[in-house]
Amino acid sequence: MIEIKNLNIHIKDNHILKDVNVTFPEKQITCIIGPSGCGKTTLLRTLNRLIDSVEGVRMDGQVLVDGQDIIHSGAEITELRRKIGLVSQRPCPLPMSIFDNVAYGCRINKMFKNRRQLIYHVQKNLKAVGLLEEVKGRIRTPAARLSIGQQQRLCLARSLAVQPDYILADEATSALDPISAKTVEDLFVKLKADYSIIMVTHTLRQALRIADNVVFMYLGEVVETGPANQVFNNPQHELTQKYLTGAFS
Numbered sequence: 001m002i003e004i005k006n007l008n009i010h011i012k013d014n015h016i017l018k019d020v021n022v023t024f025p026e027k028q029i030t031c032i033i034g035p036s037g038c039g040k041t042t043l044l045r046t047l048n049r050l051i052d053s054v055e056g057v058r059m060d061g062q063v064l065v066d067g068q069d070i071i072h073s074g075a076e077i078t079e080l081r082r083k084i085g086l087v088s089q090r091p092c093p094l095p096m097s098i099f100d101n102v103a104y105g106c107r108i109n110k111m112f113k114n115r116r117q118l119i120y121h122v123q124k125n126l127k128a129v130g131l132l133e134e135v136k137g138r139i140r141t142p143a144a145r146l147s148i149g150q151q152q153r154l155c156l157a158r159s160l161a162v163q164p165d166y167i168l169a170d171e172a173t174s175a176l177d178p179i180s181a182k183t184v185e186d187l188f189v190k191l192k193a194d195y196s197i198i199m200v201t202h203t204l205r206q207a208l209r210i211a212d213n214v215v216f217m218y219l220g221e222v223v224e225t226g227p228a229n230q231v232f233n234n235p236q237h238e239l240t241q242k243y244l245t246g247a248f249s
Contacts, residue, residue, distance in 0.1 A: 001026050001196070002047060002166065007061035009042055011054055016042050018220045020061070024166075024213075029188060029197045031207040031228070034217035035249055040200045043217070044168050047198065048084040049077055066165070082109055085159030089171040091151035093143035094158075098135050101143045101154055102126060105162035125161045129153040129187055149180025156187065160195075167191065169199040173206065185210055204244065208232060216240050 002024040009017035017039050024030050032040045045051045046063060049070060062069045070080055082105065094101050102122040112118045126132040126139075131153050135146070143154055152172065159167060169188065173181035188197055189210055201207050207214060211228040216237075224231060224240045235241045242248060 001066070002198070003062075003064040004043075005062040005064070007043075007046070007063060008059070009039075009046065009051065010056075010058040012056035016220055017046070020220075020222050022215055022222050022225050024196060024198050026196045027192055027194070028212035029192050029199060029210050030213040030215060031211035032198065032200045032215045032217060033202075033204065033207055034223075034243070036202070038217040039220040040217055041170055044170055044198065044200050045086075047166070047168060048081050048086060049075075050081075050086065052077075078108075082162045083164055084166045084168060085162065085164040086168045086170065087152070087156050087159060087172045090175045091148060091155050093146070093151050093154055096143065097140045098126075098131075098143050098146070098154060099139045102157050102161045105158060109162055111162070121161060125157040126154075128160060128191075129157045130183065131157060147180070149176050149183065152176060152180065152184060153187070156184070160191075164195065166196045166198065169197065171200055171202060174202065181206075216243065218243070 004020050004022050007017055007020040008015070020043065032043065034040055042051060051057055059071055063071050065084070068075060094104060099122055102125055103118055106112060106118060106121060112121065123132055126135065131150060134150065143151065146154060173184050176184065185206065188199070191197065207228070213226065214228045214231040215225045216223050216231065218239055224235060224237045231240065232244065235244060
């Protein structure tokens with residue numbers, strides 16, 4: 001599992017995350033909710049150290065991934081990002097073919113010794129996201145020719161191809177039409193049998209549909225966390241109650 005202890009993130013003079021303590025259970029969907037600017041994406045991007053690229057960032061506390069503190073232990077970043085895949089808000093296919101997008105991480109990590117194994121693996125992951133039949137006969141064409149919804153599923157296939165343990169999703173359906181968004185949601189629900197999924201969402205309806213656990217954040221702090229049924233139906237904190245009833249957003 002991923003466990004965060006007393007995490008503080010400063011970016012220049014701004015205190016973004018404040019004494020965050022939270023555990024993300026294995027093989028469940030955890031939705032991080034809260035108003036804009038509360039630190040949801042910062043928290044998500046700390047989990048695979050993408051936050052490192054932000055100028056002036058300072059971190060203290062612990063982020064334990066399977067027991068290893070990825071902040072202070074000298075964790076190897078490439079291996080960490082293989083282990084913890086990210087699906088961004090907007091699809092970001094690489095400027096290459098559909099096949100090569102999925103194969104990209106496998107080649108970097110030298111996962112397969114022969115081409116036949118690689119081809120099978122690419123096809124398996126395209127099938128896992130429901131794309132294999134849709135791109136049949138054009139798997140060598142540029143990924144940019146796919147629809148936005150297909151591009152997002154391709155990005156998910158690319159993350160899955162390197163065999164991660166965790167999938168991070170940063171508002172992964174917000175740029176999609178309703179049908180494509182529902183397709184991606186259904187994929188996440190299916191994939192939680194094999195992966196731990198942590199998702200930032202601004203859409204409470206989405207969290208209600210798919211979350212097993214919920215983390216509610218406000219002004220950089222974790223206000224409340226717990227099973228989705230408990231948080232949504234019997235919130236323990238007044239701020240959570242107000243957010244869920246639409247008093248602020």
